[in-house]
Amino acid sequence: MTPAPTAVPRARTALLAIVGALSLLVSALAVPARAADPLDITGRVVLPAGYTYSAAMPPRFEVRYPASPTTTEPVRYPILYAPVAADGTFTVPGSRLQSGGRYYLVLQDGQQRLVGGYVTASGGIAQQHPDGALVAPGRTDVVVTATLGQQVTGSIVLPAGYTPDPNRPLSVVATVGKPYDGSERFAYGRIEADGRFTVGGFPSGQAVRIELVDPQYVLFDGAWNPATGYFSGSRLNVGTVTAPASGLTLRPNLAGSISGRVDAPAAILANTTIALDAVSDATGFRENISTYTDADGTFTIPDLDTGRSYAIGMFSFDDLEPGAQRADGTWSPIRPGEPGFDATWSSLRKVRPTTTGVVLSPPTTVGVRGFVTAPDDFLFGYWDTHAAEVQLWRRGTDGTWAETDSQRVAENGWFSLQAFDLAKRTEDHLVYFDPHADVNPKNARFTAGFWTGNGTPLTSDPAKAKVVRHTTGIDVVIPLAVRNLTAPAVTGTVRVGSTVRATTGTWDPAAVTTSVQWLRDGAAISGATSTTYTPTAADEGARLSVRVTAKGGTGWLAATATSPGVTVAPAPISNVTRASISGTVAYRKTVWADRGTWSTPPTSTSVQWLRDGVEISGATGSSYKVAKSDVGKRLSVRVTARAADGSQARSTSLQTKVPKVTPTVRVSAPSVKAGTAVKVTVVVDSGGLVTKPLGTVAVTLGSKTTTVTLTAARAGTVTVTMPAQTKGSYKVTARYTPTSTSTTYLNGATSSALTVKVT
Known part of the structure; x- marks a missing residue:
């Protein structure tokens, strides 16, 4: 493996630190002397x-x-x-x-x-x-x-867009000696308002390097190269001028940046260190320190010279091929600074600072990559003494598998490894995961073994392992079984006919999908896969439990957990034949409660008579005599049955309306002589329901009708004087019409006809 490039730090940072330190010292000159x-x-x-x-x-x-x-x-x-x-x-x-x-x-x-x-x-x-x-x-x-001594003089031509700041003026510096060897001397010059500068005090023939420092960080400053006129971040990359020298012209450009992204698989971008360098010439000189991509592959290379173009060199450990992008979009595998880079320089894509949207597409190298599945919020200890590791095993000539390469697992479970021997990268390998759980308690959740697939458990037998090849993909996921944290449970009253519910428990990872299977004495109940279940007669006396299967997605092995079994109690007592009322439902009549039939013989029953659905105080017997308060209301009976297991049920009869009473209206009248008024006596008798009925009584004698008011004082009897009639026989009738008060209990009624003789 080629080591990562080492960039030379920008000169301005060190120079500004020196300038700052010198300015602080000036204020300290007046400290008073002490005795010692x-x-x-x-x-x-x-x-x-x-x-x-x-x-x-x-x-x-x-x-x-x-x-x-x-x-x-x-x-x-x-x-x-x-x-x-x-x-x-x-x-x-x-x-x-x-x-x-x-x-x-x-x-x-x-x-x-x-x-x-x-x-x-x-x-x-x-x-x-x-x-x-x-x-x-x-x-x-x-x-x-x-x-x-001798001086170096010249002028500084500032670019458009730069505004001098009197509080942070430019500085010109000359250095004597070999850069960065610890013995360099810095000489600070003077810049006039018109841009002319002087830096001096050198022996004749002294070689010096000229630098420009901008505290505003707006210019691309640094060491000036007299051969090209460009500035550089490293004094090693520039030539010298010999004192005395005059007429030098320094033309700094504005500083700018190049931004873009590296196009590579997201997992590689997020887990691989990718360093980028702006390269200014065929020697492979890298301007400034390396810039690193963000986790999504985006980058910004800052503090570059907007007056020149750069190739962008890239370095990555193993996963992406180092090199630089050519102008035609293809990838050159030769990194800046490596032998042969100068020959590739002319073919590379050059980018000027202020350019955005640059896309670099380095090829992905072949390897064995993937993740070790880990619990929520778990981080592997990469620096642990016994850190978890992923190993490559290869079969030897004797047919025996043996470890050849290994890599520690990153905090988030990522691993990427390659056979050290390039020639072996085309051969079959096995992947072995070793969490060292026996000596690292942190990794106790994990087990060691050979990879058999992303969705199947590890194995200790190499013969059962799955062969892997070096590819550019991210192919391997070391799986981990989902773990139950709190067991499932059956909630509710567990008895025949009562619906119960399954709680699925909690799991690691938390984001699992669960499925349910209800069990009767440990055996699956066909079709019972909902989170609710209503036990049937077949479940009575059996142990009811629920088995929950949890799946966690890619890399997670499904796990099951079963709730403790609960014995299913018999169904509670229930009504089979509804309670009813027998007998004539009428005022002063006695009716009886028919208690209905039940699913199991009750140990006791109780009765409650209801008027318009409201309990009648004291009416708890098997029979009931209909009272005045019931007239016009709806009468029903409620029967409560209790079983030996303590369960109880109720059955209420249909409501029957108690009818109003139709009173008996009787009339009487004596025979009278012609020309004499007829006195007709009318009696309204409700059988004791209403002793003082109220209303009107209309008496009809022949063709004559006289209506009088029946008041409470008359207690249901009234005498009506009818007009005198001529000789003959006349029919007399009386019609009673109750008032709104009496209509609560009474209907209207008409008497039978009575014949009255007028002689």
């Missing part, structure tokens, strides 16, 4: 002829300390600055130094004219720290002989 502070370091600088001192831009010393007492170690950032006075004297305050410490003095000139660098033991200036001298606190005789 080390002594000052003092001395003077012998300024050369032709040099004019400037109080606005004076020389100064950076005071630095080494990483270790030796002078060959990289130096740390400055701890303070000590300005040089007009007479050349300087003082490094001991309050800022450490007792026993030793320090470098690095000369810098604000005018960029004096040769800058590390003070040597002889008082000269060295360009890099290994040739510098370490100075201890208390030294008072430091004498430095300064010389005039």
Whole structure:
């Protein structure tokens, strides 16, 4: 396997850190001395002829300390600055130094004219720290002989769209020495408002690298390559200029990004590290550090030069073929930096920053990939001492299967492995899963074994295992049995005729589908597969239970769980023949309750008579005498039967309306002489139901009718005086019509005809 590429970090990050550290130090120069502070370091600088001192831009010393007492170690950032006075004297305050410490003095000139660098033991200036001298606190005789140096000058042409920020100005920096070896020296230049820059203080012939730093992160800055005019994120990728140099033109472009996605199977994108690099030339130089795709394969490569085009190199561990995309859309398998990459450069697709929607389609490598099914919220311990692993086994020449390759299972169960021997990747293999559950309790839920298929249990017998081949797919799922967490149960009253319900229990995983089978004494009841069941006579006395089968989808083996059995009780007593009323249902009549018949002989029955469905107080006997309150109402009887098992049932007869009473109307009248009024007596008799009937009585004598009111005071008897008649025989009748009060109980009635003689 080819190791992953190592990208050189962008120069601007380190430079900005240095610039920031230097600015912080300025504010710390005024710390007052303490009693135990080390002594000052003092001395003077012998300024050369032709040099004019400037109080606005004076020389100064950076005071630095080494990483270790030796002078060959990289130096740390400055701890303070000590300005040089007009007479050349300087003082490094001991309050800022450490007792026993030793320090470098690095000369810098604000005018960029004096040769800058590390003070040597002889008082000269060295360009890099290994040739510098370490100075201890208390030294008072430091004498430095300064010389005039050379400058590098030029102009910076800013692109359209860039707005300078006076609070975050551009910086120009020159570096001396081999990049990144720990002995480089940084010289900070000056940029004028019109873009002209000066960086100096170099011996004649000194090779320097020029860098531009933009604190706004808007420009593509970094090290400037005089050969191409481009900037680079690495000083290793640019050439030098020789001091003195003038007329340089720096043309930085805006920084931009390239975004898109890698087109590959979703499981590979989500579980594989995919690194992308913007490659700027045929050498395979990768601009900036690698960018990694998101879990869905999308990416954005930031901080690129919008003034040039890049090929995009890709690296992935095993699952996707490393390389770069050609202009014709095909894939080049040679990664940037590998032998032969330069020959592929011209064929590769080049993309300018600000481009979006780039699609890279690397081929998927062959392998054996898949997932180990795991419970909800379970994560495998990849870094466990005894982590779960998936192994490849291959048959040897003697026919024996043996492990050849293995890989730890990722937290989410993913695995992807290949036969290390490329030639063996075309042969048959077996997959063996070992959770090491015997020494890793976390994996106790899992069992070891050979894969037999995505939906069948593992086996310990290689002869029963399923052969796998190296493919570009994601073919293998190590299955796991669904587990019952809480058992199913039968709920409700378990007896013949009463509907009961099955609770299916809880399972891991939670998102299972369940099916139900009801059991009678452990045997399946035909057709009983609903979550409800009504026991029949065939179930009486048997043990009723429910068996639930849970399926969890791909990678899950179905599991079953059965509820405890419950004995089915006999059916409760029930009515077979409805209760009824015998006898004439009428006022003052006695009726009897017929108690009906029942599914099982009751141990007792009770009776309750009802008037319009409401219980009649005290009416609980087998017979009942119809009372005045029943007239006009509906009479029924309710029978409650109780069985030996404690069950009970009721049966209520049909309702029978108690009819109103039709009273007897009787008339009487004596014989009278012609010309004499006839007095007719009328009696309305309801048989005691209504002793004082109310209403009207209409008496008809011959063709004459007289109507009178029957009031309560008359107690049902009234005498009506009829007009005198001529001689003859006349029929007399009386018609009683009850008032609204009396109609509750009474009907209207007419008397029989009576013959009255008038002589």
